[in-house]
Amino acid sequence: MFNTMKFFQAIGVSILLTIVISFLLSFIPMESYGLFLLIQTILTYGSVGLFAAKWNPETPYTAAYLGAIMIAFISFLLSHFVFNILVFADPEGIARSLSYAVIVSLLFACGTDLFRKKREGALQ
Amino acid sequence: MNKSFINENQFSVDFKKLNLLVMFVLSFITMGAYIGIWFFRNRDSIQYFAYKPTIHFGLWRWFTVISFFFLFIHFFGGLAISDYGMANLESYEILFNFCFIGLLYYSIFRLRESLEEETDLVLNKYLLFFFHVFYIQFKLNQLHSTSKQS
Numbered sequence: 001m002f003n004t005m006k007f008f009q010a011i012g013v014s015i016l017l018t019i020v021i022s023f024l025l026s027f028i029p030m031e032s033y034g035l036f037l038l039i040q041t042i043l044t045y046g047s048v049g050l051f052a053a054k055w056n057p058e059t060p061y062t063a064a065y066l067g068a069i070m071i072a073f074i075s076f077l078l079s080h081f082v083f084n085i086l087v088f089a090d091p092e093g094i095a096r097s098l099s100y101a102v103i104v105s106l107l108f109a110c111g112t113d114l115f116r117k118k119r120e121g122a123l124q
Numbered sequence: 125m126n127k128s129f130i131n132e133n134q135f136s137v138d139f140k141k142l143n144l145l146v147m148f149v150l151s152f153i154t155m156g157a158y159i160g161i162w163f164f165r166n167r168d169s170i171q172y173f174a175y176k177p178t179i180h181f182g183l184w185r186w187f188t189v190i191s192f193f194f195l196f197i198h199f200f201g202g203l204a205i206s207d208y209g210m211a212n213l214e215s216y217e218i219l220f221n222f223c224f225i226g227l228l229y230y231s232i233f234r235l236r237e238s239l240e241e242e243t244d245l246v247l248n249k250y251l252l253f254f255f256h257v258f259y260i261q262f263k264l265n266q267l268h269s270t271s272k273q274s
Binding site: 001002059061062065066069073076087088089090091094095098102 | 178208211212214215216217218219222223226229230
């Protein structure tokens with residue numbers, strides 16, 4: 001069954017990891033914005049996919065998928081209400097960012113699942 | 125209802141038979157909102173043989189109602205709502221649709237687990253991924269025709 005507590009823990013850990021590692025990365029003088037954003041995207045959605053699949057072994061893909069959607073939704077709300085960016089006026093942008101989030105998260109969940117299956121096979 | 129009835133492999137009768145073409149046309153017209161209705165059509169038989177409560181019909185009720193609401197807005201919203209409002213509603217619709225897909229695949233794969241446990245049906249996971257509800261209905265129709273012949 002779907003473990004809701006572990007699911008929210010995975011979201012929290014992924015947000016914390018993003019904050020800490022982005023803070024550390026900001027000490028490195030980086031020329032391009034694009035590279036920084038790419039690293040952040042992979043870090044956030046990759047870690048939520050990894051931890052959700054790791055802590056929810058019965059339904060790894062659902063947990064990773066919903067986790068990515070939750071984090072993307074939180075970021076939309078934050079940019080709408082705190083930074084006053086009108087993200088909801090651009091449906092294509094929302095669809096694009098949700099698709100990237102889901103793809104990265106599911107790829108990491110798939111990797112975690114394969115890794116676990118391989119290790120269980122080696123143990124037996 | 126007694127469980128011995130299931131074990132004699134007769135429970136497939138409980139699932140209503142439905143022509144795939146009709147199903148396809150209905151879901152095309154309603155832009156996918158029909159999938160929720162399909163789950164409610166088979167609600168009794170799903171709850172009858174799935175021992176664990178894996179499919180949440182309370183959630184499905186909300187999702188069906190909201191998807192019909194968005195369908196209504198899609199057709200008639202332009203008459204009353206401004207462009208900015210329509211763009212906002214479209215973004216909410218996209219968010220909702222992503223959640224709908226998540227719930228759909230969760231339910232479908234749990235349904236597959238209990239179907240494979242209870243009957244001798246074998247469901248291919250890749251075909252299930254691409255044709256979800258239609259593939260399950262196709263397999264159930266097959267079960268119907270074989271049980272009638274025997």
